[in-house]
Amino acid sequence: xxxxxxxxxxxxxxxxxxxxxxxxxxxxxxxxxxxxxxxxxxxxxxxxxxxxxxxxxxxxxxxxxxxxxxxxxxxxxxxxxxxxxxxxxxxxxxxxxxxxxxxxxxxxxxxxxxxxxxxxxxxxxxxxxxxxxxxxxxxxxxxxxxxxxxxxxxxxxxxxxxxxxxxxxxxxxxxxxxxxxxxxxxxxxxxxxxxxxxxxxxxxxxxxxxxxxxxxxxxxxxxxxxxxxxxxxxxxxxxxxxxxxxxxxxxxxxxxxxxxxxxxxxxxxxxxxxxxxxxxxxxxxxxxxxxxxxxxxxxxxxxxxxxxxxxxxxxxxxxxxxxxxxxxxxxxxxxxxxxxxxxxxxxxxxxxxxxxxxxxxxxxxxxxxxxxxxxxxxxxxxxxxxxxxxxxxxxxxxxxxxxxxxxxxxxxxxxxxxxxxxxxxxxxxxxxxxxxxxxxxxxxxxxxxxxxxxxxxxxxxxxxxxxxxxxxxxxxxxxxxxxxxxxxxxxxxxxxxxxxxxxxxxxxxxxxxxxxxxxxxxxxxxxxxxxxxxxxxxxxxxxx
Amino acid sequence: xxxxxxxxxxxxxxxxxxxxxxxxxxxxxxxxxxxxxxxxxxxxxxxxxxxxxxxxxxxxxxxxxxxxxxxxxxxxxxxxxxxxxxxxxxxxxxxxxxxxxxxxxxxxxxxxxxxxxxxxxxxxxxxxxxxxxxxxxxxxxxxxxxxxxxxxxxxxxxxxxxxxxxxxxxxxxxxxxxxxxxxxxxxxxxxxxxxxxxxxxxxxxxxxxxxxxxxxxxxxxxxxxxxxxxxxxxxxxxxxxxxxxxxxxxxxxxxxxxxxxxxxxxxxxxxxxxxxxxxxxxxxxxxxxxxxxxxxxxxxxxxxxxxxxxxxxxxxx
Numbered sequence: 042x043x044x045x046x047x048x049x050x051x052x053x054x055x056x057x058x059x060x061x062x063x064x065x066x067x068x069x070x071x072x073x074x075x076x077x078x079x080x081x082x083x084x085x086x087x088x089x090x091x092x093x094x095x096x097x098x099x100x101x102x103x104x105x106x107x108x109x110x111x112x113x114x115x116x117x118x119x120x121x122x123x124x125x126x127x128x129x130x131x132x133x134x135x136x137x138x139x140x141x142x143x144x145x146x147x148x149x150x151x152x153x154x155x156x157x158x159x160x161x162x163x164x165x166x167x168x169x170x171x172x173x174x175x176x177x178x179x180x181x182x183x184x185x186x187x188x189x190x191x192x193x194x195x196x197x198x199x200x201x202x203x204x205x206x207x208x209x210x211x212x213x214x215x216x217x218x219x220x221x222x223x224x225x226x227x228x229x230x231x232x233x234x235x236x237x238x239x240x241x242x243x244x245x246x247x248x249x250x251x252x253x254x255x256x257x258x259x260x261x262x263x264x265x266x267x268x269x270x271x272x273x274x275x276x277x278x279x280x281x282x283x284x285x286x287x288x289x290x291x292x293x294x295x296x297x298x299x300x301x302x303x304x305x306x307x308x309x310x311x312x313x314x315x316x317x318x319x320x321x322x323x324x325x326x327x328x329x330x331x332x333x334x335x336x337x338x339x340x341x342x343x344x345x346x347x348x349x350x351x352x353x354x355x356x357x358x359x360x361x362x363x364x365x366x367x368x369x370x371x372x373x374x375x376x377x378x379x380x381x382x383x384x385x386x387x388x389x390x391x392x393x394x395x396x397x398x399x400x401x402x403x404x405x406x407x408x409x410x411x412x413x414x415x416x417x418x419x420x421x422x423x424x425x426x427x428x429x430x431x432x433x434x435x436x437x438x439x440x441x442x443x444x445x446x447x448x449x450x451x452x453x454x455x456x457x458x459x460x461x462x463x464x465x466x467x468x469x470x471x472x473x474x475x476x477x478x479x480x481x482x483x484x485x486x487x488x489x490x491x492x493x494x495x496x497x498x499x500x501x502x503x504x505x506x507x508x509x510x511x512x513x514x515x516x517x518x519x520x521x522x523x524x525x526x527x528x529x530x531x532x533x534x535x536x537x538x539x540x541x542x543x544x545x546x547x548x549x550x551x552x553x554x555x556x557x558x559x560x561x562x563x564x565x566x567x568x569x570x571x572x573x574x575x576x577x578x579x580x581x582x583x584x585x
Numbered sequence: 586x587x588x589x590x591x592x593x594x595x596x597x598x599x600x601x602x603x604x605x606x607x608x609x610x611x612x613x614x615x616x617x618x619x620x621x622x623x624x625x626x627x628x629x630x631x632x633x634x635x636x637x638x639x640x641x642x643x644x645x646x647x648x649x650x651x652x653x654x655x656x657x658x659x660x661x662x663x664x665x666x667x668x669x670x671x672x673x674x675x676x677x678x679x680x681x682x683x684x685x686x687x688x689x690x691x692x693x694x695x696x697x698x699x700x701x702x703x704x705x706x707x708x709x710x711x712x713x714x715x716x717x718x719x720x721x722x723x724x725x726x727x728x729x730x731x732x733x734x735x736x737x738x739x740x741x742x743x744x745x746x747x748x749x750x751x752x753x754x755x756x757x758x759x760x761x762x763x764x765x766x767x768x769x770x771x772x773x774x775x776x777x778x779x780x781x782x783x784x785x786x787x788x789x790x791x792x793x794x795x796x797x798x799x800x801x802x803x804x805x806x807x808x809x810x811x812x813x814x815x816x817x818x819x820x821x822x823x824x825x826x827x828x829x830x831x832x833x834x835x836x837x838x839x840x841x842x843x844x845x846x847x848x849x850x851x852x853x854x855x856x857x858x859x860x861x862x863x864x865x866x867x868x869x870x871x872x873x874x875x876x877x878x879x880x881x882x883x884x885x886x887x888x889x890x891x892x893x894x895x896x897x898x899x900x901x902x
Contacts, residue, residue, distance in 0.1 A: 096804055129807030141798035144817055156806055
């Protein structure tokens with residue numbers, strides 16, 4: 042970390058109105074270095090990147106500090122100079138939403154050409170050729186086809202590679218900032234895109250700032266690492282040193298709390314044969330009709346098999362995990378079990394809930410949908426949100442309105458206690474709650490009708506690493522105390538492995554492998570499971 | 586892609602006869618069953634029952650309704666909308682054509698100005714968002730929408746014609762009136778009423794687009810703000826804007842009822858009102874059916890344009 046580093050950030054302080062969001066952040070970036078900028082949501086990672094590129098949100102102001110690129114303080118040059126000579130040309134960025142990074146109505150190739158015309162002197166006639174070459178370099182096999190198509194026709198991985206080609210390979214900047222560039226991608230795609238990005242960066246001697254909340258990812262790829270906490274640098278140094286001998290308590294705690302495959306949160310039990318089941322699925326299929334044009338009319342030409350013959354049973358007090366990537370049919374299966382499929386879906390096979398009478402089967406199932414933020418109606422108070430199931434099914438003993446109201450308050454209070462939320466939350470609106478708290482509320486709502494089986498779709502996906510385990514511990518406690526069976530759907534293998542008795546791996550609507558997670562992940566048999574397991578960045582383990 | 590569009594247009598057009606049947610039936614029977622008898626108007630209040638019967642037979646009002654419908658529709662499809670009852674047997678088509686020549690240019694000019702001004706005001710408000718300019722623009726134009734065009738035009742007449750004496754207080758001539766200064770007040774009134782709706786919509790849409798990832802990426806590319814505004818913001822705002830253009834045009838049409846009436850413009854809207862009060866059934870029927878078909882046709886054209894402009898739409902289906 043010499044004095045002549047490519048980029049020197051010194052004492053960077055950014056405020057949002059009165060609130061300081063970045064405080065005295067300093068680090069160096071050498072040429073060709075990969076620097077991990079890691080922290081939880083709201084820690085100021087993206088704010089740091091925006092400040093370097095001078096793309097801060099309107100209300101944010103740099104209060105102090107220097108951003109020295111080569112010998113220029115980027116904070117003091119004119120906007121025009123910044124735009125023409127630095128942004129995109131010398132310091133470029135790629136973002137999380139890869140498909141959304143492209144103008145949705147303009148062909149991808151044209152947008153790459155735009156970048157080339159902006160910052161290179163390639164003659165007009167050769168633009169197209171050059172843009173196609175860049176797409177080819179991004180391993181997009183039908184590049185001349187994709188040159189003409191809009192971003193919506195690209196897969197997530199293709200779009201991110203194309204955006205790397207556009208933002209980094211087209212102009213070969215000195216610095217590339219990847220802001221959670223692979224967070225939205227599936228594990229196997231994530232690994233592939235990261236490998237691609239790192240290879241290209243090394244090949245072209247570009248310095249990379251890798252912004253992520255994933256500690257495992259940083260420890261795998263970064264040379265040096267800056268750990269941010271609440272806008273301040275908690276630790277800065279060589280990645281290996283930081284992770285193996287963390288100096289700060291924060292990093293130690295985070296590493297301790299990461300869900301890990303090799304550290305279960307509970308004692309696993311394999312349900313013995315003959316014990317009663319909470320749920321039995323037999324050859325469950327969900328098809329969506331596909332139509333094709335024939336002359337003037339549309340005819341059904343086939344089916345999209347979202348769930349393709351899934352059979353398994355979940356024991357009465359079992360925690361069952363389902364893993365798989367997006368599009369593997371996990372969520373569709375959950376919707377089938379909860380009987381909330383879209384109207385054009387065609388369901389066949391048997392879904393049995395042995396313990397429940399058919400007419401009230403729904404009361405025995407509780408669902409916690411993905412993205413709890415969107416699943417909580419913003420205009421309802423928490424109390425009404427949690428008690429909605431009680432209201433709909435009228436599960437009150439009292440007949441008077443007043444008595445029911447008291448019962449409702451009591452029941453909601455009880456539920457809030459059991460999910461570990463403060464009672465005064467009852468009168469709040471969901472927008473005031475943090476992501477973790479919203480997840481608790483969604484769980485409390487699912488528990489309101491006293492279900493025996495709770496199905497949770499990606500319960501930890503949107504949470505920071507250190508919060509993931511807290512939610513998983515809550516689920517384990519609820520399982521123990523209430524005797525609940527749980528089905529946890531997730532793409533995070535370590536989350537599943539840490540709590541589940543058994544796990545099913547889904548691919549293209551089918552269960553390809555099933556068994557105890559230690560066995561399935563420890564010694565995978567199916568090639569897909571092998572690929573899945575190998576693409577998960579293993580979180581560093583500190584030597585304590 | 587091209588065959589996709591042709592197929593889409595064909596499919597939409599194929600339903601057109603069904604619309605036609607449903608709307609013509611609906612309008613025909615509503616008009617026929619509405620209170621009031623055209624005979625009163627034709628024969629006058631003093632006519633004897635015999636004369637009335639004679640007229641009834643002459644016009645075919647004695648025949649069963651379905652028969653009247655079919656014979657009317659038969660003629661209608663051949664472009665013969667019958668003869669007016671009020672204007673002693675002048676063909677309806679001729680009467681309508683005279684009025685359309687007055688109303689159509691007026692409506693077109695007013696709506697083009699209104700839409701253009703709306704886009705301009707909306708975009709300007711977006712780029713000045715949160716400032717006093719934003720507030721002033723939006724609340725200023727809201728005043729014009731809050732005052733009914735009925736009052737607005739009277740205000741303009743009072744101000745520009747009677748007080749200041751700059752502009753005439755009424756329409757001059759027939760279709761050629763659009764080329765005189767007498768066209769300014771009606772055009773001003775009609776376009777101002779629609780501006781705020783358009784402006785607010787443009788502002789909402791473009792504000793949303795400013796937060797999109799692709800606008801951030803465009804900034805990170807080092808693109809000039811003016812290019813971001815045209816290539817990214819307007820380009821994407823245009824699609825949702827097209828869908829509101831239809832209702833906006835209808836707003837202009839509605840406004841013209843009052844404006845033509847008060848300003849004395851011999852246009853279609855005023856003629857329609859007079860025909861309703863005069864129980865001029867052939868005219869009411871023709872205006873109703875042609876109007877509804879035209880609306881459906883415009884919506885269809887906009888849908889096809891939307892289909893052409895948005896490459897994502899074939900994905901969504």
